[in-house]
Every structure is written in C-alpha cells, then in structure tokens.
Amino acid sequence: MLRFDRRLLLNFDWVLLGAVLVVALVGMINLYSSTHLYTNVGAPLYLKELTYYLMGAAIVLLIISIDYRVLLTLNYPLYILMILLLLFAIIFGRTISGAQRWINLGFFRLQPSEPAKLILMITLASYYYRKDSGKGFTLPDLAVPALLTGLPFVLIAKQPDLGTALLLGSIFVSMTLFVKLRRSTLATIVVGGLSIIPIAWKFLLKPYQRQRVETFFNPENDPLGTGYHIIQSKIAVGSGLIFGKGYTKGTQGQLDFLPERHTDFAFSVWAEEWGFLGAVLLILCYFFMILWGLNIAISARDKFGVLLAFGVVSLIFWQAFINLAMIMGLMPVVGVPLPLISYGGSSLLTNLAALGILMNIRMRRYQGTS
Amino acid sequence: MLKKRIDIAMAIIIFSAALLVARLWFLQIYSGDEYAKRAERNRIRIQDIAAPRGNILDRTGQSIIINRPRFNVVWNREDTPDQEEDELLKDVARILKEDISVLLDRIRAATENPRYMPIRLKEDVDWETLAAIENKKISLPGVSIEIIPSRDYRYGDFASHLIGYLGEISPAELKESRYATYLSGDQVGKQGVEKIFEEYLMGEKGRNYLEVDVRGFQQRQMQMQDPFPGNNLHLTLDIELQRAAEEAMTDKSGAVVAMEVNTGNLLVMCSTPQLPLQEFNGGRILTSAWNRLLNDPLNPLLNKTIQGQYPPGSTFKIVTALAAISEGVIKPDTTFFCSGSINFGNRRFGCWKKGGHGTVNFQRALIESCDVYFYTVGQKLGVDNIAKYATSLGLGRKTGIELEHEKGGLIPSTAWKRQRYKDKWHEGETLSVAIGQGYVSTTPLQLCRMTAAVVNGGTLYRPQMLRSITSPDGKTLKTFDPISEGRILGSATSLALIKEALVGVVNSAGGTAKVVKLPDILIGGKTGTAQVVRLSQVEGLGEKAIPYKYRDHAWFTSFAPAENPEIAVTVLVEHGQHGGSAAGPVARAVFKRYFELKNGKTTTENAPPPVAPDEKEE
Numbered sequence: 001m002l003r004f005d006r007r008l009l010l011n012f013d014w015v016l017l018g019a020v021l022v023v024a025l026v027g028m029i030n031l032y033s034s035t036h037l038y039t040n041v042g043a044p045l046y047l048k049e050l051t052y053y054l055m056g057a058a059i060v061l062l063i064i065s066i067d068y069r070v071l072l073t074l075n076y077p078l079y080i081l082m083i084l085l086l087l088f089a090i091i092f093g094r095t096i097s098g099a100q101r102w103i104n105l106g107f108f109r110l111q112p113s114e115p116a117k118l119i120l121m122i123t124l125a126s127y128y129y130r131k132d133s134g135k136g137f138t139l140p141d142l143a144v145p146a147l148l149t150g151l152p153f154v155l156i157a158k159q160p161d162l163g164t165a166l167l168l169g170s171i172f173v174s175m176t177l178f179v180k181l182r183r184s185t186l187a188t189i190v191v192g193g194l195s196i197i198p199i200a201w202k203f204l205l206k207p208y209q210r211q212r213v214e215t216f217f218n219p220e221n222d223p224l225g226t227g228y229h230i231i232q233s234k235i236a237v238g239s240g241l242i243f244g245k246g247y248t249k250g251t252q253g254q255l256d257f258l259p260e261r262h263t264d265f266a267f268s269v270w271a272e273e274w275g276f277l278g279a280v281l282l283i284l285c286y287f288f289m290i291l292w293g294l295n296i297a298i299s300a301r302d303k304f305g306v307l308l309a310f311g312v313v314s315l316i317f318w319q320a321f322i323n324l325a326m327i328m329g330l331m332p333v334v335g336v337p338l339p340l341i342s343y344g345g346s347s348l349l350t351n352l353a354a355l356g357i358l359m360n361i362r363m364r365r366y367q368g369t370s
Numbered sequence: 371m372l373k374k375r376i377d378i379a380m381a382i383i384i385f386s387a388a389l390l391v392a393r394l395w396f397l398q399i400y401s402g403d404e405y406a407k408r409a410e411r412n413r414i415r416i417q418d419i420a421a422p423r424g425n426i427l428d429r430t431g432q433s434i435i436i437n438r439p440r441f442n443v444v445w446n447r448e449d450t451p452d453q454e455e456d457e458l459l460k461d462v463a464r465i466l467k468e469d470i471s472v473l474l475d476r477i478r479a480a481t482e483n484p485r486y487m488p489i490r491l492k493e494d495v496d497w498e499t500l501a502a503i504e505n506k507k508i509s510l511p512g513v514s515i516e517i518i519p520s521r522d523y524r525y526g527d528f529a530s531h532l533i534g535y536l537g538e539i540s541p542a543e544l545k546e547s548r549y550a551t552y553l554s555g556d557q558v559g560k561q562g563v564e565k566i567f568e569e570y571l572m573g574e575k576g577r578n579y580l581e582v583d584v585r586g587f588q589q590r591q592m593q594m595q596d597p598f599p600g601n602n603l604h605l606t607l608d609i610e611l612q613r614a615a616e617e618a619m620t621d622k623s624g625a626v627v628a629m630e631v632n633t634g635n636l637l638v639m640c641s642t643p644q645l646p647l648q649e650f651n652g653g654r655i656l657t658s659a660w661n662r663l664l665n666d667p668l669n670p671l672l673n674k675t676i677q678g679q680y681p682p683g684s685t686f687k688i689v690t691a692l693a694a695i696s697e698g699v700i701k702p703d704t705t706f707f708c709s710g711s712i713n714f715g716n717r718r719f720g721c722w723k724k725g726g727h728g729t730v731n732f733q734r735a736l737i738e739s740c741d742v743y744f745y746t747v748g749q750k751l752g753v754d755n756i757a758k759y760a761t762s763l764g765l766g767r768k769t770g771i772e773l774e775h776e777k778g779g780l781i782p783s784t785a786w787k788r789q790r791y792k793d794k795w796h797e798g799e800t801l802s803v804a805i806g807q808g809y810v811s812t813t814p815l816q817l818c819r820m821t822a823a824v825v826n827g828g829t830l831y832r833p834q835m836l837r838s839i840t841s842p843d844g845k846t847l848k849t850f851d852p853i854s855e856g857r858i859l860g861s862a863t864s865l866a867l868i869k870e871a872l873v874g875v876v877n878s879a880g881g882t883a884k885v886v887k888l889p890d891i892l893i894g895g896k897t898g899t900a901q902v903v904r905l906s907q908v909e910g911l912g913e914k915a916i917p918y919k920y921r922d923h924a925w926f927t928s929f930a931p932a933e934n935p936e937i938a939v940t941v942l943v944e945h946g947q948h949g950g951s952a953a954g955p956v957a958r959a960v961f962k963r964y965f966e967l968k969n970g971k972t973t974t975e976n977a978p979p980p981v982a983p984d985e986k987e988e
Binding site: 174178180232234235236237238239240241242251252255257271275276279280283284287290291294297298306310313314317321324325328329330 | 371375376379380386387389390391393394395397401402404405406409413581582
C-alpha cells in the first residue's frame with residue numbers, strides 16, 4: 001500500500017497546494033501583526049503556529065501517501081475515538097472561557113471538537129457511500145446519519161460550544177442534501193426543520209447563547225457586554241477603508257479593542273490593516289480554494305471520492321462563511337475559527353488534514369478502483 | 371445529476387462570497403468614514419491639563435503666593451473590570467490609609483459625572499503615597515496620578531482674608547455662567563482676590579491627546595496643546611507692611627487697614643484671627659473644623675476690615691468737629707466747660723474723664739477727646755447735619771472696594787429713624803451720635819478712607835487693591851488709576867484745623883495717643899473706644915474683671931507724615947478697651963515699617979515712651 005506510484009506525483013495538485021500556501025502565508029503574516037505586542041511566556045505565537053504548520057505538513061504527507069479509500073475501513077474506529085475524546089474533554093477537560101474544550105496532551109492541548117468536524121464528515125461520507133442505492137434516501141434511511149451527527153453534536157453543545165455544534169449540523173445538512181434524497185423526504189425535512197427552531201430556542205439553548213443571538217440583532221443595547229465583540233469587530237473592519245491602516249498599524253487590533261484578535265477575529269485585523277482591497281483579495285483566494293475543491297469532487301475517480309471531496313469543501317466553506325459573517329456582523333458571535341488564518345493547533349491540523357484528503361483524491365483521480 | 375448538484379453548491383458558494391464582499395463594501399467604503407471616526411474615538415482620549423494659575427504679587431513685585439504641583443490619586447472607573455472593583459478599592463484604601471467608606475463617599479458624590487471622567491479618590495498625597503501608587507500601577511488598573519498646579523501659601527495664612535483660597539468647583543458654581551468653561555473637578559478661587567479676579571488668574575487649559583489601549587493605558591502621546599498660564603495680579607498691598615500689621619495683631623482680634631491717602635490704594639488689609647488656609651484644604655474643609663470656625667467667638671471667618679461693623683466711638687468726633695466748624699456752629703476758639711458730665715432731659719451724659727476737663731477749646735477738646743464738648747456741639751448741630759457730613763466722608767455706605775460681602779455700616783438720621791422705627795428722633799440720641807455711639811456703626815476700611823480724605827485736602831478715593839495686571843511674558847495688560855469719588859464737605863481751613871488737632875493727639879501733652887509717637891516722623895490720629903454694652907452693666911467693675919466680650923473695642927485711626935500725609939492707618943482691636951494703648955501700638959508698628967522702607971534705613975528707635983495707664987476714655 002505504501003508502494004509509491006510515479007503517476008501520483010505527476011497528478012499532484014499543485015494549484016491546490018499553491019492556494020493553500022498563499023492563504024497560509026497570509027495567515028502567518030497576519031498572525032505576526034496581531035500577536036507581536038503580546039507579552040506571553042514561551043515562544044511567540046507565530047513561531048508556535050509555524051511548528052503546527054510543520055506538523056501539519058507531515059500529516060498531509062502521510063495522508064497523501066495512502067489511498068483515501070482506507071478511510072472506508074478506518075471511519076468507525078475514528079468515530080469511536082472521537083466520541084471518547086469528546087467525553088474525556090467534558091469530564092476532565094480544561095475550562096477556558098466557560099467551556100470545557102481542551103485535553104492536555106503535555107506537548108499539545110488538543111481541542112477534540114476540531115478533529116470531530118473532520119471525522120464526522122468522513123463518517124457521513126462512508127455511510128452515504130455504502131448505503132447509496134441510487135434510488136434516493138428515505139426519511140428512515142437518514143436515522144442513522146442523524147444519530148451519528150447527533151451524538152457528537154450533543155457532546156460539543158454540552159461543552160458548551162455552540163459554534164462547532166452548529167458547524168456539525170451544517171456539514172450534516174450539506175452532505176445529506178448533496179446525496180440523493182426523495183422529494184417527499186426533502187419536504188418533510190424542511191417542514192420539520194423549521195418547526196424545530198422555536199423548540200430549540202426555548203429548550204436547547206443556554207441563556208448565554210440566547211443572549212448572544214439577541215445581542216446580535218441589537219448589539220448597541222449592550223456595548224460593554226456581549227455586543228462588544230460585534231461592535232469592535234465592525235469598527236475594526238469598517239475603519240480599514242479602501243487601503244487599510246497599514247501592516248501592524250491597525251489601532252483596533254494593536255490597542256486591544258478587538259477581542260480574540262489572533263484567533264476568531266484574525267480576519268478583522270487583516271481587514272483593518274489591509275483595507276477593502278486586502279480583504280477582498282483574501283476572500284477571492286479563499287473561495288477559489290473552496291471552488292477548486294468542488295472541481296476535485298467532480299473529477300474524483302469514485303463516488304466515495306466525490307462525497308469525501310464535497311465533505312471537505314463543505315467543512316472549509318462553512319467554517320469560513322460562519323467566521324466571516326460573524327466578523328462582519330452578519331451573524332451572532334459563535335466560536336468558529338477561520339481555517340488557516342486563525343491561530344490554533346487543533347484547528348490548523350484538522351483543516352490541513354482535510355486539505356490533504358482533497359489532494360489525495362485529486363492525485364488518484366485516474367486510478368482504477370481496484 | 372452529480373454535475374447539477376455540484377453546480378448548485380458552486381452557486382451557493384459564489385453567492386456567499388459575493389454576499390461577504392458586498393458586506394465588506396458596506397462596512398469599509400459605504401460607512402467606512404463613520405467607523406473610522408469611531409475607531410479614533412475608541413483610542414484617543416483627551417486629557418485636560420490645568421493651566422498654571424497667575425501669580426499674585428505685592429506692590430513691590432514680591433510674590434505673595436506661588437504655585438506648586440499637587441498630586442491627586444484618581445480612578446478611571448471604566449478601566450477597572452466590574453468584578454475587580456471591590457478588591458481594587460480595598461487595595462487603594464490601604465495605600466491611601468483611608469477608610470474604604472471615605473472612597474465610596476467620593477465615588478457616590480461623582481455619580482452625576484460622565485463615567486469616563488476620573489474620580490478623585492484623594493487630593494494632595496505625599497511622596498510616599500505617590501511612590502506606592504506608581505509601584506503598584508500594574509495591579510491597579512484605572513488608578514492613576516493627576517498633577518494639578520496648586521497654591522503654595524508660602525507665608526502661611528498671610529493676608530488670608532484678602533487673598534482667599536482655591537477649591538474644587540462646586541456643582542452650584544458649575545451652573546453659573548461665569549464658570550461656563552469649567553469642568554467638574556477644576557480648581558477655582560473660592561474667596562477674596564482668588565475668586566474676584568478668577569478670570570485673570572485662571573489661564574487657558576491645555577489639552578493632551580493620548581492614544582490609549584482598551585484598558586485605558588497610555589500608549590503614546592499624539593499631540594499636546596500647552597496650557598497658557600494665567601495673568602499676574604499686582605496688588606497695591608505691601609508684604610512688609612502687611613506682615614508688620616499681622617505681627618502687631620498677634621493674639622488680638624480685630625482689623626488693620628492702611629491706605630495711600632492720595633490714591634486710595636490699600637497697603638494693608640489685615641483681619642485677625644486669620645483664615646486658617648490649611649484647614650480649608652482645597653475647599654474640602656471638614657464639617658467639624660467648619661463648625662468650630664463658625665462658632666469661634668473671635669469670628670475668624672469674618673473679614674473684619676470690610677465686614678466688621680462697630681460703633682466708631684471717639685474717632686467719630688472728627689466728623690462732628692468738621693461739621694461744627696464748617697457749619698459755623700462753633701469757632702475754633704469757642705470754649706465749653708466740662709464738669710465731667712452734662713444733663714440733657716432727665717438723663718445725665720458723662721465724660722470719660724470723670725473729674726471733667728474744665729474749660730476746653732475746639733483743639734483741646736479733640737486732643738483730649740472731651741465728650742462734654744462734643745455733646746454740646748452735637749446738640750447745636752442736630753443729627754441730620756452730622757449725618758450729612760458723615761455721608762460725605764463715605765460713612766454709612768459701602769466703599770465700593772472690589773471684594774465680596776462688604777458691609778455699609780450705619781449713619782442714623784431723622785429720616786432713617788422714621789423709616790426704620792416709625793418713630794421720631796429724640797434729641798438725646800444726637801448726643802450719643804456726636805461721640806460715635808448709639809446707632810452709628812462703621813467698618814475699619816470706612817474710617818481709614820475717611821481719615822485719608824480729611825488729611826489729603828478733601829478728596830474721597832475709592833479703596834483699591836489692584837495696581838495692574840500683567841501677562842505671563844511681562845506685558846502690562848491693565849493698570850488701575852485712582853478713582854476719585856469727589857470732594858468731601860468742609861472748607862480747607864476747617865480740614866487744616868482738624869489735622870492740626872489730630873497731630874496734637876499724638877504729640878502734645880494730654881493727647882490720648884502719645885504712645886504712638888515716633889522720633890523722626892510726625893504722626894496724627896484719633897483714638898476711640900466703642901462701647902459694647904451700656905455702661906451701667908459693667909459699672910463698678912475693675913477693668914480686668916469685665917468679661918472679655920463686654921470689654922470695649924479700641925480704635926485708632928491715623929496718618930503720617932503730618933506735614934504732607936502719605937499713608938493713613940486705621941486699627942481696630944476688638945475688646946481692646948483703650949484706643950491709645952491697645953490699637954495705637956499696632957498703627958505705630960505699621961508707620962515705623964513704612965518709613966523704614968521708604969527711607970531705606972531703620973529709624974533710630976528709642977524706647978517708646980512709658981505707657982502711663984491711660985484713664986479710660988469714652
């Protein structure tokens with residue numbers, strides 16, 4: 001299996017790699033700006049991020065050297081591992097800003113909800129690949145994937161991490177809509193989905209989560225409380241104007257008005273310092289990378305590759321869209337990082353692994369299903 | 371089929387990207403300017419820099435008062451996370467050695483101010499506290515040191531009634547239009563010169579534009595607008611003379627006023643006991659200290675030079691004498707016989723010299739202060755004639771000095787009594803008025819001005835205490851010329867006669883103020899004793915046995931040099947009993963210093979003539 005085919009190298013997706021490197025470079029440049037004033041102990045954060053990139057490169061190399069179809073056999077062990085990690089995080093995890101999200105591995109603090117996104121996606125892709133009869137799925141058919149999604153969803157929502165839970169839901173919905181559904185099933189899901197919203201609002205959301213949503217619609221009501229993030233982020237982005245305030249010259253970011261500026265709000269720093277031009281350029285780059293992923297899905301050699309590639313696309317897309325919409329004040333503040341731009345090892349490694357899977361599928365597009 | 375679904379996904383992704391770009395356009399271009407402004411407001415804090423207050427100098431250019439920095443501990447509430455407030459205040463209270471309730475009171479008092487305005491937790495802290503706060507700055511977010519220029523009262527309570535003091539502007543003052551440019555927490559003149567000439571002294575505030583981070587810590591200075599110092603006030607006051615007066619008044623309650631007779635410029639304005647400036651502590655006087663001052667029988671809160679109203683006693687004989695000669699009621703050689711008392715109606719009016727003065731002429735009557743002579747003269751004049759002259763000499767009304775709360779005193783007349791008491795004037799009351807008792811009351815400043823007018827040839831000047839105002843770079847902005855209020859009644863000959871007699875009071879045998887005499891300088895003056903209670907209440911008691919508060923007030927009003935008078939000095943010693951012996955030496959000390967300074971040498975000081983215990987004059 002480790003036998004290396006020369007054609008794989010010929011078919012390697014240099015375009016995707018190039019796009020990833022450009023975005024990653026932007027992320028590093030931006031991370032330096034947002035963290036160079038920090039006086040934390042230990043290595044500067046951009047150096048830490050660089051080591052995560054090196055770890056990520058190793059993981060990508062590992063992933064592309066093994067045919068992605070191995071995931072069909074690995075997916076349930078991975079799924080079980082993920083559930084265990086999530087349980088572990090809830091029981092023993094470190095509490096950071098009110099949520100139990102971290103597992104301390106000594107050299108690395110793992111946030112299991114990050115790989116959970118990827119593993120759920122792989123699990124769903126495997127399930128749909130195996131069960132697809134070509135006639136379209138019925139509602140009972142969806143019970144199993146719904147349960148597979150529901151379990152990590154509940155565990156993550158319990159941490160509580162509404163953003164990631166929401167993301168799992170988004171991945172599930174995207175992938176389920178992508179595979180063939182019967183029309184009646186689709187209609188039922190739409191009606192059922194709409195009717196569940198008020199119930200979820202009343203019983204499932206925690207008070208602080210409801211407050212966040214309420215604040216989103218009226219941020220000025222609470223400028224020092226939860227509305228603060230949205231207001232400061234909009235000021236940062238808006239005050240960047242066309243050309244930006246210049247690298248490391250953003251007042252909102254450099255003077256600490258922007259919370260979480262190197263993680264969830266990294267794009268605000270970028271938009272403030274590089275202006276409309278820089279922000280649009282990054283978005284174009286980013287969405288080119290995502291659309292290229294769809295291209296990979298189309299050209300995949302088998303149905304599993306299609307599903308998997310589409311899963312990666314939806315994983316990256318939803319994270320990016322939710323994060324950017326939140327930064328620009330189009331959505332309530334939920335903790336979803338911007339892949340490759342926000343600082344954080346767990347998120348970076350997960351997303352690099354996902355991109356590695358994309359590369360893997362692309363490299364093997366001409367191989368026969370043996 | 372697959373292609374179609376991929377196309378839908380692509381459409382959704384492209385639409386999302388377009389949505390985000392449109393939103394970026396809205397934020398950064400359409401409303402970019404608005405957000406740029408908000409970012410500026412976020413990071414820039416404007417800090418006022420108090421302007422150094424103008425200096426106050428005496429007539430020779432010596433500073434009476436100077437500025438020194440004052441360090442206040444302030445708290446910017448916005449910069450402390452809410453949950454840390456209690457802990458922080460506890461820490462600060464410990465460093466300031468204050469009870470936490472004191473700090474909480476301060477904070478409560480500031481609730482009406484906008485939240486971003488720093489609250490003063492303690493004023494004028496010492497170096498140790500300053501250092502302690504600076505050292506712990508990191509663990510005390512929001513707490514900082516504010517430096518404001520403040521007054522250094524280098525001569526202690528020197529001329530404190532006149533100069534006044536500074537204090538934090540009160541909410542009531544903030545509403546007045548004259549303080550329109552002031553902000554809560556600013557220092558403002560609270561009394562005296564500091565208050566009246568506030569507009570000249572205040573200067574212009576500077577502004578410091580600071581870039582701050584989200585916790586309010588200063589990152590860098592953007593721009594600084596220097597404050598413009600206030601203008602300097604040159605007073606007519608003379609530090610040396612004022613000090614001489616204050617020293618002479620040590621342990622005495624009363625007032626000293628000295629004036630240039632030909633300008634109305636005030637050289638000394640001394641009221642004792644002094645206003646204890648330390649107690650006022652920047653306007654934050656303790657209630658207990660305030661109450662103590664308020665209830666002090668010596669009335670330290672009163673500026674006795676302009677607010678103390680006392681019967682002028684025998685000093686008023688100058689008025690009666692002027693009226694009598696000018697109206698032709700008597701001639702200079704008119705004599706009356708003093709047997710020690712006079713009967714009028716069914717009442718006996720006594721002379722202070724119980725044995726009587728015998729036959730006295732006009733001059734002897736003034737020199738020896740014979741009451742019987744002036745009873746008789748007053749009777750001939752009538753109260754309205756006396757009132758006419760007294761009013762022309764500036765008595766019974768405010769002098770118009772630029773100080774607050776001046777009192778006018780009272781000169782009675784038949785019209786006044788009718789209006790005030792709906793009663794007719796009794797002739798017997800005229801006798802009391804003629805020797806400055808009864809309803810008559812004057813302030814020390816009025817008597818001083820009167821004396822100046824009598825000896826300067828008859829011009830009544832408005833008392834002034836400001837010579838000029840100069841800018842910080844030394845340019846003269848404004849000078850103050852003497853203001854004449856017209857001529858007093860009375861002919862030049864009658865004024866000369868009175869002046870001659872007043873010189874005799876100090877210099878001739880039998881004069882009531884021989885104790886004042888200086889070797890080189892000819893001084894003239896008039897003593898006075900103002901009854902506090904009716905004589906009968908203390909009759910028969912020895913001088914020492916009379917309770918302090920029933921003892922008579924002692925007056926001495928005077929001028930020098932006699933040949934060509936330059937300066938008039940009026941002294942009042944409350945309950946000093948004898949004008950000559952209690953008030954006279956104070957005036958003498960002022961004259962002595964004045965001529966020492968003028969002639970550039972110390973006058974040959976002979977021991978003052980032995981003070982023969984004067985007989986008590988009335």
